[in-house]
Amino acid sequence: MSKYRKLIVTTALAATLTAGPALAEKLGLGRPALPEEVAAWNLDVSPDGTGLPDGSGSVEEGDALFADYCAVCHGDFAEGVDNWPKLAGGAGTLADKDPLKTVGSYWPYLSTTWDYVHRSMPFGNAQTLAPDEVYAIVAYILYSNDLVEDDFVLSKDNFLDVEMPNKDGFIIDDRESAEAHFWKDEPCMTDCKETVEITMQAAVLDVTPEETKARKVQEMMDATNPANKAGDAEAKTEEPAAADEAAAAEPAAEETASVDPALVAEGEKVFKKCKACHQIGDGAKHRTGPILTGIVGHGAGVAEGFKYSKDMAQAGQDGLIWTEEELAAFLTKPKAYMKKTKMSFAGLKKEDDVQAVIAYLKSFN
């Protein structure tokens, strides 16, 4: 059976590869890509360094950048926050019951890390890092995995010198040989086992999400066919609109007086750290964190449709208002301010950053 299969594959391969270009009949569609267009998109980096731009970055620089851009999800030491990926550790665990796969313990090529950080990170603000910043962050990730010293500087020149511990840990798909016994001429049909016993039950574990709750069905039904609840639906859409107007009208006058555009611009930069989890302004939605539009001076823990930590919800019920003072305290050290907040952000170390980001938040009130 296996031989037969290979025969098919080989014949098909020969046919597709040779027939290709000879048959090509061009339709003259599309237009030539300009060199600068190719340069803008052709960013992938291969294991041999193809595609790496010039540049360099140190572990030290990477440490600061990582704290700013990456630590919110990956932790200050690349150890991972909540369910977000751990980037460091796990050496020697690949054959364990629960292997820890990180850049250090698993990734076979350094180019993959560089390429991924460059094109896909930071989450929610991808493709904004300059090559030198990427070199620095990658250097810091290597350092977090004890693969380089703290004075290490990664550059295009020494890139291929870095040894990845698991570079030889992969084999090419060998199912057709290692699992050749799954190709059976005729599987067993009767008396295939002497006894059958149940050895494990999903219900015992109980990790399956609950099926639709009645409330959710109702929500879905309303969304699907508003006619079902025409009266209610109308009332609902009118209410927030009116509230919005009121909110917009009132603080506007006060706003223009107190806003310092330079500080707001500074705050917008600081807000990049928040962007992975929070949205603000028109069309903002709840993400990992709640919408922040109008948050300054607003009650805590009460944004509709967001699941707060118990503590935050309780604080809101107890009447906590996000005055500038309260926000400043929270943003400086979130966990110190509220031990069980879901916000995994480590905090803004600089007082200036705190003031700037609050000014930026206020600009949306």
Place this chain on the structure above:
Amino acid sequence: MSDSSNAKSPSRRQFLTGAAAAGAGAVAAGAARGATADPLITEVQSWASGTGEGVDATPYGMPIRFETDVRRRNVEWLTADTISSINFTPIHALDGTITPQGCAFERHHSGAIEMRKQDYRLMINGLVDTPLVFTYEDLERFPRENRVYFCECAANTGMEWAGAQLNGAQFTHGMIHNMEYSGVSLRTLLEEAGLDAAGDLKDKWVYVEGADASSNGRSIPMEKALDDVLVAFKANGEALRKEHGYPVRLVVPGWEGNMWVKWLRRIEVTDQPVQSREETSKYTDTLANGTSRKWTWAMDAKSVVTSPSPQAPIKHGNGPLVITGLAWSGRGAIKRVDVSKDGGTTWETARLAAPGEKMALTRFYLDTEWNGEEMLLQSRAMDETGYVQPTKAELRDVRGENSIYHNNCIQTWWVKPNGEAENVEVS
């Protein structure tokens, strides 16, 4: 009245109610035979007297409200954020083989982006005679193909490696959908750019990349790229949904879903695989000894009974029972499906609703009799290459428990006398 009972979801509590109803089956059957006249027949119902909705009440229709529980669901604890996550097709509630787009599973790495057709650009670069840029309109001017293919995430059933975990076919096997795609063959587009510059095609690759912030990219060997890969812009006759890559996605028949790049923006001919994140750190299968398989692109033959199953218990009484499910293989057409009611001791061959098609879902039925006996229900797929879907034990013998991906084991549902079913493992 029938509205409210139908609209309710099959919650766990309801399974029990359903069970009670099944117990009362004999009585109900008696009623239907005419002991008491059925008011649904003898009394004029509102729908038989008044009028319904006019045309255009819903210019683009959604399923009737009694079917709102047939929808995608996610498993919150699996991922850190829904922006980079997956949900599951309600396969337990569907029949036939085509998955409606609206309930076909989603997998995003950076969220489902919104891109207009007029903003769409597709670039072909690398080892081609002329690097080209296509607009959406350009793509529509190439000769088109229509093909039905399944798309299965490599992680489908991945939560079940270490044991029976999720209680429902939707959760254990729902990272799959099957659609009819309309599009242009990748070969046609590569030939338009010209492959003479690539020289010998045997050791060449095609790197495909999406336009979203995740830049999801995969390397595909040239042999596959020139064989059956499609650049698709329609599914089931209409535009792709946003969550499936509108306006253009790649279709890589039989191969793991991660390679079906959504919002396809670039195709690069290369002389080596890029070894991107999704083909090294993810979508590689770690064996028991810590070594990992890479380039495990083809999805092995697999099947599952979709009903009865934990989310689709038997609610009727004794007598005729339709056992049904889905089978598929990334290596070709499904040739045969066997069903066992006793945990794999004896097997009977199921009826295929239609002959298996290459790399597409095949629906199977076993029209049988059930009289309240316990069943350990299994299905076993065989494809045209002679591959037989293995048991979980057979798979673990080769692959260990840390593979995450490519779990195509035989699934067992324990159907109890009350008709309720549970995900179990058997010896």
